[in-house]
Amino acid sequence: MENGSPINIKTMSSAPQGDTNPKGTNIVWHEASVDRQSRAQQRGHRSAILWFTGLSGSGKSTLANAVNAALFEQGLATYVLDGDNIRHSLCKDLGFSDSDREENIRRIGEVAKLFLDAGVIVLTAFVSPFRADRDKARKLVDVDDFIEIHCAADLSICEERDTKGLYAKARAGEIKDFTGISSPYEEPASPELKINTGEQSLDSCVEIVLKTLLNRKVIPAKHQPVS
Numbered sequence: 001m002e003n004g005s006p007i008n009i010k011t012m013s014s015a016p017q018g019d020t021n022p023k024g025t026n027i028v029w030h031e032a033s034v035d036r037q038s039r040a041q042q043r044g045h046r047s048a049i050l051w052f053t054g055l056s057g058s059g060k061s062t063l064a065n066a067v068n069a070a071l072f073e074q075g076l077a078t079y080v081l082d083g084d085n086i087r088h089s090l091c092k093d094l095g096f097s098d099s100d101r102e103e104n105i106r107r108i109g110e111v112a113k114l115f116l117d118a119g120v121i122v123l124t125a126f127v128s129p130f131r132a133d134r135d136k137a138r139k140l141v142d143v144d145d146f147i148e149i150h151c152a153a154d155l156s157i158c159e160e161r162d163t164k165g166l167y168a169k170a171r172a173g174e175i176k177d178f179t180g181i182s183s184p185y186e187e188p189a190s191p192e193l194k195i196n197t198g199e200q201s202l203d204s205c206v207e208i209v210l211k212t213l214l215n216r217k218v219i220p221a222k223h224q225p226v227s
């Protein structure tokens, strides 16, 4: 780690507090043999959840993947969880009703927490339109571990981009409950980062995220991959 300083993070490999499994019986928590702190020490960087939220077409996937590539280049352990992809697998049973979106984000919050415990910087790119659902994901982890990044592009710009042709279909009534058109998007009240992905260049947006990770000591100033 930078200047040889230790990485101090709250380990999460212990049993969660409270009744988290009301349906379960005869289930015993197993302590992990390797904890998060040890992984961070070995890898030379801490883990974090970078939670990208915004309208379809706002640039979540593009920005998350560009940041991911930059971090990977520096030898850091990273992974992107992307809405479109996860909806082909873990969440393929879910649609776009409010309750399905809530369940989608609940699962992603839990998966992101596992990545955090595994010592990985995980970047999630989901519309995640409801504030309450994002806040639930935030509350699963320690305060320093969750960085909410609002990809703030105006609806008009997203609609103009219409990279997948979905806005045109939503306007034509061919897709119901489409975020921004027929389903709400609740902007984050106080995200760690609000980036104008509608007007700023991709490179400058990547720079903003990387600078924030440096300032928050998620990533070291200079990271040399283990050879």
Ligand SMILES: Nc1ncnc2c1ncn2[C@@H]1O[C@H](COP(=O)(O)OS(=O)(=O)O)[C@@H](OP(=O)(O)O)[C@H]1O
Pocket: 055, 056, 057, 060, 061, 083, 084, 087, 096, 100, 101, 102, 104, 105, 125, 126, 127, 128, 129, 164, 166, 175, 176, 177, 178, 179
């Ligand atoms: N009704 C409706 N509303 C919004 N988006 C829709 C819808 N139907 C399909 N899509 C496509 O699915 C992607 C959004 O999935 P998410 O899992 O991120 O959505 S959510 O967080 O559960 O709201 C979203 O991907 P992105 O464009 O990358 O945001 C769309 O391509």
Ligand SMILES: Nc1ncnc2c1ncn2[C@@H]1O[C@H](COP(=O)(O)OP(=O)(O)O)[C@@H](O)[C@H]1O
Pocket: 054, 055, 056, 057, 058, 059, 060, 061, 062, 063, 125, 151, 161, 163, 196, 197, 198, 199, 200, 201, 202, 203, 205
């Ligand atoms: N600053 C920026 N950040 C991210 N995407 C941008 C930016 N400027 C332009 N774009 C473009 O906007 C589109 C965003 O699409 P995408 O990343 O799929 O959005 P989302 O995942 O939010 O649906 C892409 O065509 C991308 O090249």
